Amino acid sequence: MMTEEVGVPGPKSMPRTDVERVVTVPLPTVHGQFRAVGYHDHERGDEQVALVHGDPGADRVLTRLHSECLTGDAFGSRTCECGDQLAAALRAVAAEGAGVVVYLRGHEGRGIGLLAKLRAMALQAEGLDTVEANVALGLPVDARDYGAAARILTDLGVRSVRLLSNNPRKREALVRHGIQVAEQVPLLIPPCESNLTYLRTKRERMDHHLPHLDAVAHLS
Structure with a gap:
């Protein structure tokens, strides 16, 4: 029988067609001490993980929903800001003393x-x-679909979040799936010449809140 650790509530009862908690393991990282909580999404067939720091509680939990990006997260691609956002989110959660980063596989591209x-x-x-x-x-x-992320947060006992994101659609999706968003916290990464067009497209065509781009016209 798996022993649950402090700060990670026991899994709530879910049907086999939903998201099932499989394992919880300590995960020391360069950003701090986390617990990796592994899930299997029986509906989509994806394996997911939530990195939990401290005792997040239920309300106003600092939370990042991070979409898998091999090129940015693992290879350090400069054509996007994904790897930097993941590192910044982990640092922010560790600095907060508690929080959750849900790493969403199946979200590539x-x-x-x-x-x-x-x-x-x-x-x-x-x-x-x-x-x-x-x-x-x-x-x-x-x-992308954020249903699995909402179910993972529910399983962890999270009712409302302070969402680390610039994307209004993430907020809308969580609310639609029953997770309250008490606040949307900007996660702004300084742009570079290689990703400025990408970031401007996110702002102008996908409604991401990226006000810091106004100060970097010199990179055009």
Whole structure:
């Protein structure tokens, strides 16, 4: 029988078709001490993980929903800000003393998959923006679903969050799935020449709140 650790409530009863908690393990990181809580999403077939720091409690929990991005998270790609956002979120949660980072697999390329994302990146290198590239490939602009993230938070006993995100659709999705968003906390990463067009597309075509871009016109 698995022994639950302090600060990670025992799993709530969920049907097999939903998200099932599988394992909890200590995970020391360069950003601080976390607990990795592993889940299996029986509906989508994805394996998910929540990194929990301290004792988050139930309300106003500092939370990041981070979409998987191999090129940014693992390889340090400068064409996006994903890796920097993940590191910043982990640092913020550790500095807060408690919180949750839900790492969402199956979200690669805003849900289109790794190879399709690379194909889209090839089109971006030819001058298309991220929205245009997906459309040119006959793919959704954003195919991500946050239902599993909401169910993971519910399983962890979280009722309301302070959401580390610039994306209003994440907030809307959590509310739609029954998680209250008490506050949306900006997660702004300084842009570079390689990702400025990408970030502007997120702001102008996907409604991301990125006010810091106004100060970097010199990178154009």
